[in-house]
Amino acid sequence: AQKVTQAQTEISVVEKEDATLDCVYETRDTTYYLFWYKQPPSGELVFLIRRNSFDEQNEISGRYSWNFQKSTSSFNFTITASQVVDSAVYFCALSDPYGGATNKLIFGTGTLLAVQP
Amino acid sequence: DTGVSQNPRHKITKRGQNVTFRCDPISEHNRLYWYRQTLGQGPEFLTYFQNEAQLEKSRLLSDRFSAERPKGSFSTLEIQRTEQGDSAMYLCASSVGGLGNTEAFFGQGTRLTVV
Numbered sequence: 001a002q003k004v005t006q007a008q009t010e011i012s013v014v015e016k017e018d019a020t021l022d023c024v025y026e027t028r029d030t031t032y033y034l035f036w037y038k039q040p041p042s043g044e045l046v047f048l049i050r051r052n053s054f055d056e057q058n059e060i061s062g063r064y065s066w067n068f069q070k071s072t073s074s075f076n077f078t079i080t081a082s083q084v085v086d087s088a089v090y091f092c093a094l095s096d097p098y099g100g101a102t103n104k105l106i107f108g109t110g111t112l113l114a115v116q117p
Numbered sequence: 118d119t120g121v122s123q124n125p126r127h128k129i130t131k132r133g134q135n136v137t138f139r140c141d142p143i144s145e146h147n148r149l150y151w152y153r154q155t156l157g158q159g160p161e162f163l164t165y166f167q168n169e170a171q172l173e174k175s176r177l178l179s180d181r182f183s184a185e186r187p188k189g190s191f192s193t194l195e196i197q198r199t200e201q202g203d204s205a206m207y208l209c210a211s212s213v214g215g216l217g218n219t220e221a222f223f224g225q226g227t228r229l230t231v232v
Contacts, residue, residue, distance in 0.1 A: 035220065043206060045160070045223035091159050103212070104150065105221065107159030
């Protein structure tokens with residue numbers, strides 16, 4: 001079965017500090033995709049990043065970076081120099097493109113990031 | 118605005134009443150998804166359409182729930198005989214088809230409160 005675990009319920013940082021959000025996933029498949037979404041108070045889920053299981057290269061996109069390690073089934077996400085506008089709930093999600101071909105997302109329970117001014 | 122649109126944004130209904138929500142996906146997206154999100158939880162998959170065909174339904178989707186996408190464009194989700202346990206945020210998402218698994222774009226959701 002597929003499962004995503006976000007052990008951090010809430011983390012708090014002061015503006016300009018870095019914030020790292022943890023994600024651990026379970027899947028029996030060898031091909032899968034991992035995502036991070038942001039949900040601000042308005043409720044809309046905003047796509048941030050996607051990674052496929054064949055590409056473990058870690059990248060930086062602006063203030064966002066991620067650390068994908070298949071050996072530990074982790075897909076951690078870091079916001080550098082956090083800003084108050086980054087305050088939101090962040091969800092890690094897993095998708096199996098061959099699992100019925102629906103590409104449905106399996107979400108974690110989310111981590112609330114509070115950035116204090 | 119070319120994003121995913123959901124209406125209404127909020128709905129309060131009495132237990133036992135029927136409710137219907139609408140989702141307008143991004144126009145060129147052939148895949149449409151419904152998710153349900155309860156307080157403090159991540160979204161849970163309910164059902165999936167490819168064009169007008171409903172190809173998968175979650176076990177969460179009881180007989181009181183029905184979804185349609187009659188012309189492969191907008192979709193409706195109806196809940197009959199609502200129960201307090203149906204109170205949740207109902208999210209719609211759309212994406213372009215293909216095994217490349219392009220990202221899904223979500224609407225702002227419909228928050229349902231059953232009193």
